[in-house]
Amino acid sequence: MLPVMSRDQCLEAFRKMLLIRRFEEACIDAAAKQQVHGHYHVYIGQEATGVGVMSVLDKGDFVHSTHRNHGHLLARGADPDRALAEIFGRATGYSGGKAGTLHGCAPDLNFPLSSGIVAGILPISTGTAYALKYRKLPNVSVVFFGDGAMEEGAAYEALNLAALWKLPVIFVCENNTAEVERKPGGAQYHAPNMSIVELTDIARIMGMNTGIVDGLDMGAVWTAARDARERAIRGEGATFLEVRTHTWPGGQYPTLVTGRTDIRHTWNGEVPAEFSKHEKWFRRNDPVLSIARELLTLGMAKQAEIEKLDAEVTRAINEAVKFANESPFPPVEEALTHVWPH
Numbered sequence: 180m181l182p183v184m185s186r187d188q189c190l191e192a193f194r195k196m197l198l199i200r201r202f203e204e205a206c207i208d209a210a211a212k213q214q215v216h217g218h219y220h221v222y223i224g225q226e227a228t229g230v231g232v233m234s235v236l237d238k239g240d241f242v243h244s245t246h247r248n249h250g251h252l253l254a255r256g257a258d259p260d261r262a263l264a265e266i267f268g269r270a271t272g273y274s275g276g277k278a279g280t281l282h283g284c285a286p287d288l289n290f291p292l293s294s295g296i297v298a299g300i301l302p303i304s305t306g307t308a309y310a311l312k313y314r315k316l317p318n319v320s321v322v323f324f325g326d327g328a329m330e331e332g333a334a335y336e337a338l339n340l341a342a343l344w345k346l347p348v349i350f351v352c353e354n355n356t357a358e359v360e361r362k363p364g365g366a367q368y369h370a371p372n373m374s375i376v377e378l379t380d381i382a383r384i385m386g387m388n389t390g391i392v393d394g395l396d397m398g399a400v401w402t403a404a405r406d407a408r409e410r411a412i413r414g415e416g417a418t419f420l421e422v423r424t425h426t427w428p429g430g431q432y433p434t435l436v437t438g439r440t441d442i443r444h445t446w447n448g449e450v451p452a453e454f455s456k457h458e459k460w461f462r463r464n465d466p467v468l469s470i471a472r473e474l475l476t477l478g479m480a481k482q483a484e485i486e487k488l489d490a491e492v493t494r495a496i497n498e499a500v501k502f503a504n505e506s507p508f509p510p511v512e513e514a515l516t517h518v519w520p521h
């Protein structure tokens with residue numbers, strides 16, 4: 180429920196969610212035109228998680244992400260022009276076009292990197308937390324990762340050290356397979372193969388604070404992240420949050436199978452006939468529509484305000500697409516700069 184946040188905070192958080200949604204839709208369009216090269220992953224369906232967590236962070240906190248980093252970057256306040264230019268491989272991107280979609284970062288926002296290696300980012304974020312503690316800084320290290328990371332050895336090593344050394348980390352495990360009934364060994368193509376049922380049990384037996392949060396409930400995400408941050412700053416160590424969302428049906432090879440989000444579905448309750456087999460997405464699982472409905476129901480925003488926000492955000496993303504397309508590719512002579520030889 181939203182009321183734990185002020186009206187201004189709610190509207191700003193919702194604006195960021197919409198920005199992410201329009202950005203990802205633009206990426207899918209661009210990929211269809213071969214403007215995004217190689218495989219990429221979008222954050223559709225998980226917007227309330229990144230935005231909810233990021234809303235409680237301080238400038239001095241550090242954020243780390245994965246192959247699914249676009250939404251985290253924008254939620255942290257990244258410039259959509261530079262973020263999209265990076266995904267397009269252009270010289271004006273955050274990493275001069277060399278990081279692309281998989282290694283999104285914004286160093287000026289204390290967002291040092293994302294790793295495309297599943298679970299590879301957990302030890303790095305734990306190292307950041309160690310540095311914060313060593314320097315006695317009043318900040319936290321936040322790391323986003325998928326449920327799939329819990330199959331990997333690197334995750335266990337990072338969780339162990341974070342627990343042992345009481346490091347200021349917030350581990351945000353984005354379980355985007357909430358609809359899958361977890362059974363030991365019962366993997367499905369998009370859900371990990373685990374010997375346990377509850378992912379939080381792993382962190383709990385290490386002595387960490389844990390929580391399971393509904394990823395459609397931005398207020399709950401916000402509260403859980405705020406409490407985790409406060410504990411970490413008090414020296415009480417790391418928290419492991421599992422945030423559950425339902426798999427967006429267009430995600431595997433990103434395709435707009437639920438259409439371009441029509442914000443009017445918030446109040447007209449329509450499920451367009453062409454998308455009827457994804458009815459649940461429209462009625463319940465889409466966090467953008469779900470939060471918009473909450474804003475309306477609670478009287479925090481009117482239809483016209485929501486439409487205005489959407490128009491502003493759409494304009495900003497159209498400009499980002501233009502900026503990215505008009506930006507040059509990095510010069511060939513720079514192919515070997517800013518890379519490590521091996």
Ligand SMILES: Cc1ncc(C[n+]2csc(CCOP(=O)(O)OP(=O)(O)O)c2C)c(N)n1
Pocket residue numbers: 220246247295296297298324325326327328355
């Ligand atoms: C170590 C490693 N193994 C396999 C892959 C291939 N891979 C890329 S994304 C992905 C699924 C990851 O699932 P999850 O962590 O739940 O993230 P989600 O895509 O669901 O957000 C896999 C297996 C990889 N990138 N790194």
Ligand SMILES: [Mg+2]
Pocket residue numbers: 325326327353354355356369
């Ligand atoms: Mg997953």
